[in-house]
Amino acid sequence: MQPVEVIYFREYIAMLFPKGMIALEERNLLFILQAIMLLIVIPVYILTFIFSWKYRATNKKEIYDPDLVDNKLAEYLWWGLPFVLTCIICAISWIKTFELDPYKPLVSDKKPKTIQVVALQWKWLFIYPEEKIASVNFLQIPSHTPIHFEITADAPMNSFWIPHLGGQIYAMPKMKSVLHLIADEEGDFRGSSANLSGEGFAGMHFITRASTEDDYQQWVAATQQSMQQLGFEEYEQLALPSTDNSEEVYQLQDEDLFDRILMKFMAPKGQ
Amino acid sequence: MDKSFVIRHTVEAHPDLSIPDPHQDAFVRTTLGFWMYLMTDCLIFASLFITYAVLHHETFGGPSSRELFELKLPFAETMALLLSSVSCGFAILASLKNKKNKIIGWLIVAFLFGAAFVGMELHEFNGLLQQGHSWRKSAFLSSFFTLVGTHGLHVSIGLLWMLVMMAQVFRNGVTLFTFRRLVIFGMFWHFLDLVWIFIFTFVYLIGVL
Amino acid sequence: MFGNLTWEAFRHDTIQSMAVISMVFGGIGIAALLFYLKRWKWLWKEWLTSVDPKRIGIMYMVVVLVMFCKGFSDALLLRMQQAFSVGDSQGLLEPGHFQEIFSAHGTTMIFFVGMGIVFGLANLIVPLQIGARDVAYPFLNALGFWLFAMAAILSLVSLGIGHFSTAGWLAYPPLSGLEYSPGEGVDYWIWMVQIAGVGSTISGINFLATILKMRCPGMTLKKMPIFVWSILCCMVMVIFAFPILTATLYMLTLDRYLGMHFFTAGGGGNFMMYVNLIWAWGHPEVYILIFPAFGTFSEVVATFSEKRIFGYLSMVWALIIIAVLSFIVWLHHFFTMGAGPEVNAFFAVMTMVIAIPTGVKIFNWLFTKFRGRVHFSSPMLWFFAFLLNFTVAGMTGVLLSAPPVDYQVHNSLFLIAHFHGMVIGGVLFGFFSAFTYWFPKFTGLVLDEKLNKYAFWCWFSGFLLAFMPLYMLGFMGATRRLNHYDATTGWHPLFVLAAVGALIIFFGACIQVYGLYSTLKNRSKHRDRTGDPWNGRTLEWSTASPPPIYNFAIIPTVNQLDPVWAMKRDEAPRPVCHYEDIHLPINTAIPLYMGILALIFGFAMTWHIGWLSIVSFIGIVTLLILRLSGHDEHDVMTVAEVKKIEAARGSYG
Secondary structure, eight states: OOOOOOOOGGGGTTSOOBBBHHHHHHHHHHHHHHHHHHHHHHHHHHHHHHHHHHHHHHHOOOOOOOOOOOOOHHHHHHHHHHHHHHHHHHHHHHHHHHTTTSOOOOOOSSSSEEEEEEEESSSSSETTTTTTEESEEEEETTSSSSSEEEEEEESEEEEEETTTTEEEEEETTTOOOEEEBBBOOEEEEEEEEOOSTHHHHOOEEEEEEEEOOOOOOHHHHHHOOOOOOHHHHHHHHSSSSSSSSSOOEEEETTHHHHHHHHTTTOTTTTT | OOOOOOOOEEEOOOOOOSSSTTTTTHHHHHHHHHHHHHHHHHOOOOOOOHHHHHHHOOTTSEEEEEEEOOSSSHHHHHHHHHHHHHHHHHHHHHHHTTHHHHHHHHHHHHHHHHHHHHHHHHHHHHHHHHTTOTTTTTTHHHHHHHHHHHHHHHHHHHHHHHHHHHHHHHHHHHHHHHHHHHHHHHHHHHHHHHHHHHHIIIIIIIHHH | TTTTTGGGGGOOHHHHHHHHHHHHHHHHHHHHHHTTOHHHHHHHHIIOOOOOOHHHHHHHHHHHHHHHHHHHHHHHHHHHHHHOOBBBOSSOHHHHHHHHHHHHHHHHHIIIIIIHHHHHHHHHHHHHHHTTTTSSOOOHHHHHHHHHHHHHHHHHHHHHOOOOOTTTTTTTTTTTTTTOSSSHHHHHHHHHHHHHHHHHHHHHHHHHHHHHOOOOOOOOOOGGGGHHHHHHOOOOHHHHHHHHHHHHHHHHHHHHHHOOSSSSTTOOOOOHHHHHHHHHHHHHHHHHHHHHHHHHHHHHHHTTTTTTOOOOHHHHHHHHHHHGGOOOOOOOOGGGGGHHHHHHHHHHHHHHHHHHHHHHHHOOOHHTTTTBBBBOOOOHHHHHHHHHHHHHHHHHHHHHTTTTHHHHHHHHHHHHHHHHHHHIIIIIHHHHHHHHHHHHHHSSSSSOOOHHHHHHHHHHHHHHHHHHHHHHHHHHBBBBOOOOOOOOOOOHHHHHHHHHHHHHHHHHHHHHHHHHHHHHHHHHBBBBSSSOOTOOOGGGGGGGOOOOOOSSSOOOOOSSSSHHHHHHHHHHHHHHOOOOOEEEOOOHHHHHHHHHHHHHHHHHHHHHHHHHHHHHHHHHHHHHHHHHTTTTTTEEEHHHHHHHHHHGGGOOO
């Protein structure tokens, strides 16, 4: 077993201690819903214990009323109260679902950065169309900047997930999903695939590095000088099944690589 | 269980339905169960229909329904199935009157029309396959062949059932059992007719427009 | 000649080889025992060709217990792998094998344990509780069982010959399509689920007709026990949901066998359609699994509180509403597929609404205890376990039904902890409650209470230890179905805790098996001669334990709910002692033969052995035609024999 670094344990609990606004909103919704439900559930637990103990068979002191089978007030109460609370939960969830729609762009004074994501067997390819670079199993983004992810797959259905920053969305061949995330802190965050896609599925994790704008630009500049090129031919090689890929960076040769990957499934080969 | 006391007891027929029959319960139970089965079959077709609705635009560069379908043959198929249904109805009416030969006669007519339907459908499929429009080519063709083909499969099973019924009626005449089975066969046959109406409308008619 | 089947299919790694060898030797052992005890004829006459629902119900339970052992062994292997496979260690299992195991685990538990419990309980309890002698379609009932049992055997065959699917228990395409899973694995899965599904549909039709048409005089729908209501609603869901599964698997089969493009990535296929269709079946399915547990608890809580169930009408309406709503919530299983906020929000609301009638049921159970006399026998203990665990799982279910929360925890171990809380906390604990409650009825023996209670504590604490850490793991970003992870994730200690919990559960299960053995060995100590050890309220408790083949010598007439309770309080008419000849359906081997042919057909189709598929299929059709060309034959039990059996009841055994 590898030695575990001495870090506060909470750093691991991505969803409860998030590093991005979307994840924070999603967590808060969980807390609100849970609190409302406990309003009903805790009394239920208490009543369970009280009734079971008070009316136990060996306790002859309590009233025994075998024909007490109905009570209109009780029925109104436990149809009515859950109904009201459910309406509240539904309303909150409805509003939040629209607010936290993955397709909805984030409101920010910074210009959103577009990164294209392709799930392959069994690694992640990240394409930066504006900077003309690409990387495998490593994602660097500037912090405090909204990121507009366009996601597809050249593999079975996967799911693109960086829990510290926000929820996931499926990465599917022939389809383009969109996810908007923003990192509110610098750091390295673990991302992975959250949908079974074959034998090497467990190896589909990657590092998301949220750095300052300057560090990000430095990294982009260094990658643009990379020896490795990624055009469509190199992509075809990359897309072949492989497991436990190391982190790689590339110069992007084909600007429309992502669109070409999408189109692969749209028409018979040769068209 | 000691079976020495047991009398093996074969239930005999009672074709006159006006007389109260202790086995009337069995008749109602059988038809009720068969309605439930038809509902499950209906849901299978519904799933195939929904899939066809979702996939019928996905021609993957190949021809669409407008280019492939024509209405003459499906119309003839519709007529064949309708006439078969009517013949089947006459067969059941004859069974109420205990007229063995009439039953078999009408069943033969129904069989011939049903076989004509299957024959025409196979001819249509063969034509498409000869032109290279196989189910391997696109999702549209896959869902078309499956939806229409599954219905055709049901009709073929019905034809086999019809032959079995003809044999039973020929051997035993109208008994409690053959009557019950004719009735549920009729339900099955009319149900397939109904499904075909939907196929004709949503696959061929709307496909061509 | 043998299609794709080669000797390669018989080669396995160590663990799998051990499992196969023990299975084969176990089977040989049982066969040898039967030869030694000269019980083949007895087995054939009394069990394999029986159409008595009581016998069929017990056979369902036997299959359930065997398949539970398999599914639970799968679970232990998965937990051990995840406890050890961290950092440099790769654990005991290859990735492919690990993926086969979790696919098999889910498939086994849902189709062969869960559905077996549903139809096993229906067979055993429903005819007795409605005062009937039999089910509506005895032949179809037996056929439904044998299709189920043979599908289970096909899953055991898949352990020994070739590999099982690695695509999960629902086999999403494109992963399960021909391109990404070209082998026999997914085909095995398709045929075992398809055959079992047809069996379920047939049994569903049978029990729906039984409840609608065969209730005893005076038992209107509103005087039925709640257990029967739960089975009624359950069967309606079966009939509406299972055809969708049949059609969807049919289309996946066509994709894989005929190169069609329903769910492929290319060719215009739409794999999202599969996800929709399979969950349109899948969600009602989980309610199908839980309804008998709900019904059981209504019986158990009423009996062990010595009170009638509180709010009968509410309970019935709650069941109906849940059954109807279960068909319009399916999308909550894939909020993350990107359907858009309008669609997601609609399904979220529908899902949350189901919490209302479910909560109502819990309140009614609680208030049944109010001013009752509560006994803490093991069936009631399982109710407590259910209440505590199922409620927690239910809450996390509501959390999951909020799309933004689901975006984070979908497909993580949070989800796994939620649904295991539902199926273990709900279905399994309900089954254990039913098992301890009704075991005396069908064997005349009361299970050892002390051992039951030890087992209960092991299951309850083991379950908490095995699954509470999983909620936390979900929050830590742990996805499901991982065969390996890095130490830097910090997940390892929690996986170890979960493995310990699984071992505690295992210990509890061992106690249960031992309890069964001990009860059977010390029969005299556990014998119940009254037929009513729990002071029961419903009609089954008025028969002997075990009941005679005809259930009731005189068909009862009821005038209110809980008729036996009413009889005890002198509020119901005593049955008139007028015996008549009783007609019983005869034994038939045709369902067994059809099942065996279905097994051969499934195997032949899996391995693409063309001639065998055709031959077995023709065999099935031939047997069906044979059956449908016959005349109803009945055995008639004369009045004299009935009198003899009824008189012997006092000194039974």
